[in-house]
Amino acid sequence: MVEEIKKLKEKLNITIAAHYYEKKEVFELADLTGDSLALAKKTANINNPLIFCGVKFMGESAKILNPNIDVYMPKLADCSMARMAKENLVENNIQLLKENNIDFIPITYINSTAKTKAIVAKEGGLTCTSSNSKKIIEWALSQNKKVFFLPDKNLGTNTAIKLGVKSKIIGEVGWQEADIICFDGHCSVHQLFMPEHIDFYRERYPDIKIAVHPECSPEVVAKADFAGSTSQILEYVKSHKNEKIAIGTEINFVNWIKENINPNIYILSSTKPECPSMNETTLKDLYNLLKSIDEGKGYNKIEVEKDIAKNAKKALERMMELS
Ligand code: CIZ
Ligand code: SF4
Numbered sequence: 102m103v104e105e106i107k108k109l110k111e112k113l114n115i116t117i118a119a120h121y122y123e124k125k126e127v128f129e130l131a132d133l134t135g136d137s138l139a140l141a142k143k144t145a146n147i148n149n150p151l152i153f154c155g156v157k158f159m160g161e162s163a164k165i166l167n168p169n170i171d172v173y174m175p176k177l178a179d180c181s182m183a184r185m186a187k188e189n190l191v192e193n194n195i196q197l198l199k200e201n202n203i204d205f206i207p208i209t210y211i212n213s214t215a216k217t218k219a220i221v222a223k224e225g226g227l228t229c230t231s232s233n234s235k236k237i238i239e240w241a242l243s244q245n246k247k248v249f250f251l252p253d254k255n256l257g258t259n260t261a262i263k264l265g266v267k268s269k270i271i272g273e274v275g276w277q278e279a280d281i282i283c284f285d286g287h288c289s290v291h292q293l294f295m296p297e298h299i300d301f302y303r304e305r306y307p308d309i310k311i312a313v314h315p316e317c318s319p320e321v322v323a324k325a326d327f328a329g330s331t332s333q334i335l336e337y338v339k340s341h342k343n344e345k346i347a348i349g350t351e352i353n354f355v356n357w358i359k360e361n362i363n364p365n366i367y368i369l370s371s372t373k374p375e376c377p378s379m380n381e382t383t384l385k386d387l388y389n390l391l392k393s394i395d396e397g398k399g400y401n402k403i404e405v406e407k408d409i410a411k412n413a414k415k416a417l418e419r420m421m422e423l424s
Contacts, residue, residue, distance in 0.1 A: 102384055102385065102388050103126070103130065103384070105388060105391075106130055106384070106387055106388050106391060107130070109388075109391040109392065109394075109395055110130075110391065112395070113150070113391065113394055113395060114149045114150070115149060115150045115151070115152055115391070115394070116132050116133060116144075116147050116149055116150070116151050116152070117130055117131045117132050117133070117151075117152045117154065117387070118131055118132070118133040118134070118140050118143065118144050118151060118152070118153050118154065118155070118163070119131035119133075119134055119153075119154040119155065120134075120135070120136065120137065120140060120154065120155035120156075120159060120379060121134065121135070121136060121331055121351070121353065121354040121357065122155075122351040122353050122354055122376050122379035122380075123154050123155065123353060123379055123380075123382060124353060124380060124382065124383065124384070125353060125356065125357065126384045127154050127382055127383070127384055127387055128154075128353070128357065130384075130387065131154065133147075135331075135332070136230075136232075136330060136331035136332050137155075137158075137159055137162070137211050137212065137230060137331075138211065138230040138232060138233075138330070138332070139332060140153075140155070140159060140163070141159075141162045141163065141166060141211070141417070144163040144166070144167060144172075145163070145166040145167050146167075147167065147170065148169075148170065149170065150170060150171040150172075150173070150394075151163060151167075151170055151171070151172045151173070152172075152173045152174070152175065152387065152390060152391070153172055153173070153174050153403075154174070154175060154382050154387065155174075155178075155379065155382075156178050156179060156180040156183070156378045156379060157174065157177050157178060157179050157180070157183070157214075157403075158180055158183045158211070158212060158213060158214055158215070160172055160174045160177075160403045161214070161215040161403060161405055161413070162211065162215075162413075162417065163403070164403040164404070164405055164410075165215060165405055165410050165413050165414050165417065166414065166417060168410065171399075171402060172402070172403040173390055173394065173399060173400070173401055173402050173403070174382075174401045174403060175382045175383075175386035175387045175389070175390045175401070176381040176382045176386050176401070177401050178378040178379065178381035178382060179378055180212055180376075180378050181288070181289045181377075181378065182210075182212050182213075182252050182253060182286055182287065182288045182289070182316075183212050183213050183214050183217070183252065184214075185252050185284075185285075185286035185287075186209070186213055186214070186217045186251050186252035186284060186286055188216050188217070188220065190284075191217055191220055191251065191284070192220065194249065194251075194271055194284060195207065195220070195224060195249070197271065197272075198249055198271075198282065201277050203247055203249075203277065203282070204245075204246050204247060205246055205247040205248060205249045205282070206224075206225060206226050206227075206241040206244065206246045206247075206248055206249070207220075207221040207224050207225075207226035207248075207249040207250075207251070208221070208226055208227060208228070208229050208234075208237055208238060208241060208248055208249070208250050208251075209221045209226065209227075209228050209229075209250075209251050209252070209416065210228070210229060210230070210231070210234070210250075210251065210252060210253050210256055211228050211229065211230045211417075211420075212252070212253065212288075213228075213251065213252055215405050215409050215410065215413040216409055216413075217251065217252070218412070218413035218416040218417065219408070219409040219410075219411075219412035219413045219416070220412075221251075221416050222412040222413065222415040222416035222419075223412055226249075226416060226419075227415075227416045227417075227419035227420045227423070228416045228417050228419075228420045229420055229424075230330060230420075230424075231256060231314065231315050231316065231329070231330035231331075231333075232329070232330035232332060232333055233420070233423075233424040234256055234257075234260045234315070235260050235263055235264060236423065236424055237420060237423055237424065238250070238260050238261075238264065238281065239264060240423055242264070242266065242280060247279070247280055247281070247282060248280065248281045248282065249271075249282050249284070250268075250281050250282065250283045250284065251283070251284030251286060252284050252286030253283075253284075253286055253287060253288065253316055254270050254283040254284065254285055254286060254287055255287055255288070255291065255292075255315065255316050255317060255318055255319065255322075256315050256316055257281050257283035257284075258281075258283060258319050259315040259317075259319055259322050259328065260281070260315070261279075261280065261281045262319060262322075262323075266280040266281060267279045267280050267281070268280065268281035268282070268283055269281075269282060269283070270282075270283050270284075270285050271283065271284060271285065272285070287316070288316040289376075289377075290316075290350075290351055290374050290375070290376045291314055291316035291317045291349070291350065291374075292317075292318065293370045293372050293374050294313060294317045294318070294321050294349040294369050294370050294374070295321065295370075296320045296321055296323075296324050298321075298347075298349075298369045298370055298371060299311050299321065299324040299325065299347070299369070300324075302347045302367060302369070306345050308344070308345065309344075309345045309346065309347055309367070310326045310327070310341055310344050310345065310346045310347075311324065311325040311326050311327070311346070311347050311348075311349070311369065312325065312326065312327040312328070312329070312334050312337050312338070312346055312347075312348050312349070313325045313327070313328050313348070313349035313350065313369065314328070314329070314330070314331070314334065314349060314350040315328050315329070315330070317349050321349060325349070331350065331354060334348065334350060334354075334358075335358065335362070338358050338362050338363050338366070339362060341363075342362070342363050343363075343365075344363075344365065345365045345366075345367065346363065346365065346366055346367070347366075347367040347368070347369045348366060348367070348368065348369060349369035349370065349374075350374070351374060351375070351376050351379065352368060352373055352374050352375050353375070353376075353379070353380070355368050355374075
């Protein structure tokens, strides 16, 4: 199947992009790899059809930033965090902020649907990623505005702690006084990491380093040696090549690091932190899609409604300008 995929890819002049959280056998066949920010940038500059192996919001971002190419996905897998920010919930939250006379800029993590990004853009807001959330939120606060941050309450809270400002989840007691008001969403995978896992590893290996993603809870981030985006974790591991490191993020990425960069890597959780959405895409799915495109059919072609695409693009471009 691997050989067939390579042949079809070449014959059809198709680029394959894959996120670090994808299954190893899928990831290894990709021409373009990276985290969501890197992939959005890399796929924006290609001219041939694209197969995006990742979750739906990533395929959507690729199509929005490069509307002239065909973007296919082997599986339309949906990120559970993006799904939490349902359109009506986001709109109700924005309404509540307005009723409370709160002067705010909405900022949505790139892990959100095109619809959410479009709503945010219409309210004068923009997107951010886990590597630039501090910069983007700092900019919004410097406009003397509050921030409505969505969907990830952990990234919002962790960034507030970094900036030394107050954050609350919308609806919590005293939420109106916070500088960063967070939507009540989270990542089902990164919530698995617990402070006790860090205690366990430190007891077992007193010299171990702990690196986590800021989608983890603030309690976990507080106990870690390092918190950063997927690319930043990779850099951290590269600069601590001979040390033991326990990592708190998706397991496919951790295993890839262990195999390719540093063998002394441990997975922080006692439960397998596997993203069900990212793991939906199999080698067979990739093969079937290529075969179908070869037969002149193809499916799961990403289309974003014109008005949504226009506004979501604004939200993404505002971020790119600022970071
Ligand atoms: O949790 C995710 O989906 C992440 C970290 C995506 C990304 O690459 O930013
Ligand atoms: Fe979504 Fe979490 Fe999976 Fe990332 S790891 S795609 S945020 S559910």
